[in-house]
Amino acid sequence: MARKRYIQAINDALLEEMERDPKVIVFGEDVELAIFGDTRGLLERFGKNRIRNTPICEATLAGMAVGAAATGCHVVFHMMFSNFIYTGFDPIANQMAKLRLMTGGQIELPITVIAGYGGGRSTAAQHSDTPHPVLMNLGGVNVLVPATPADAKGLLKTAIRDKNPSFFLEASGRGGDSGEVPDGDYTVPFGKATIARSGSDLTIVAIGSMLKPALGAAEKLPSAGIEAEVIDPRTLVPLDEETIIRSIAKTGRAIIVDEARDRCSAASHIAAIIGDKAFSNLKAPIKRITVPDVSMPYAPNAENRVLPDEGKITQVATELVHSVPAAAGKRVA
């Protein structure tokens, strides 16, 4: 084990996978200079045939990823900010997500799309979106939301080796977060959640960037007599429903924390699954802590108003556990 920063773990995964497999190529806007840091050193090591800057034309680049992957390359397409997924969305939704089915399974599309998501750094509404719910709804792409350096490295390696398109969503501004990363080559499987903290009173499902504030809240909750279990799904497609349901069976209470807007979020999807499959275990309503259905404002205080944080999670958790179940009409969020 070694302590590494999130962005360094991603960089290591790219370096190691490009070393392992000569068919792995990386392209995107400004990848040579590595403005996020995650592609640093690749150009010097592998040259412009393996990593290259592209024109700014996301729709074409997403379509090219499909064409190159269908014909033999293992593509890593760096889209920079996740809002640019919308700019390139036509081929993502209409080709990348659908060609395998439409060709009757003839095509394999080993594509990894990297994009940074989320707010909290005054990047305003066009550089802070969380498009994982949109991607989850496409059906034909995997959606990865690694929260720790170890999972970032392991999931990225799995994505690059996989035969299907995967969206590897980096939490923007969390690149400096550090954590223990296993030595040597390892992968993290898709569809396997981790229990980041064990507890018996409440299950907090924390998505991607929300793991850190969720764990922070869980460390404070014992003072209110609450032991929270924190689950990190790690991948949203595929989703490890079993680990979530098993936890709810134990705790009887669920909070889902998601940096997406509330409407049709990953949180609402997971809440629906819990309602469907763990209804009889529930002692209280399922709570979602999400971004309200507004665009991300620029000013730091306005951002803080809408982003989930440790304080909001602590408050909702306390009210949820200590409220009387019969008081069903009581608002707790």
Added chain:
Amino acid sequence: MTDQHEPSNEQLLSLFERMTLIRLMEERLRADAAAGRLPGAVHLYIGQEAVAVGVCANLRDTDWITSTHRGHGHFLAKGGDPKAMMAEIWGKRTGICKGMGGSMHVADLSKGILGANGIVGGGFAIATGAALAISLLGNDRVAVAFFGDGAANQGVFMECLNVSSLWQLPLVFVCEYNHFCEFTPTATVTSGDIVDRARAFKIPCEVVDGNNVVAVFNAAASAITWARSGKGPAFIEARTYRIQGHLESEDLFLAGGKYREKQEVEEWRKLDPIARLANFLVSQGACTTSQLDGITSKIAGVVEDAVKFAEASEPADPELTFEVMFAGQRP
């Protein structure tokens, strides 16, 4: 572009046969669509056969093509199996895509056919990506993007001209100028000449009579040789005409509305690419009319067999939807 080489008589007869195959397949689909026998809509290639056949006659199985929603002609011209195509359009499990794609999505990767595409302009970037893969993997394949005049107004066209020229990718753009963007005459929605858009990127261009298969063949030979030799992309605009409607059932919803005059269609029928090739072959003494009739009746048998095969096949397997959505993973 250089390296002009005229097709031999043997090649011309082969072009005639392939064009006839497309025509008779499409005529049969026209009849079956009108009779309500097909599950989905069909967009027919009648009148444009010389373009797909003239271009694909210069391609190898290992070369890649992307096609349009009017893709039956490209599929057959590139060597796709008529039975597997017909079964696909009928929604059968023996179809080339096992009934998962249908008319607008016929694809056969083993023949280099990356697929017809329901999105207008959807093939540009896929072909450009395939050309990038060719250049990175270091083989001597080429990629061809077939597209219509309608698709030329999509922004990705400009983007792909730029990136393919910038990186000197082995890519041939083939614009089939069939005069219509779905239900709208191209001239009413298009500024300037499409070919000038490619010229702006210093890409060698040629405008040909798309109803003259020899002209298309020659232009394609030059363009494909150029691209294969590593000189970068090339562009062909083939002027042709869409004889059928945008799709076969359109009269039902056009409700008497029209976007062209019958007379215009009749004028273009006089320029039928198959009849022109037949006249050329006979006038050159390359073959007799009865030899051509023999080819046509042989192809009619192929089409009949394809329809029988499709009709007799089992419907698609609905469970396959879940099996093929991902490679090695359930949805």
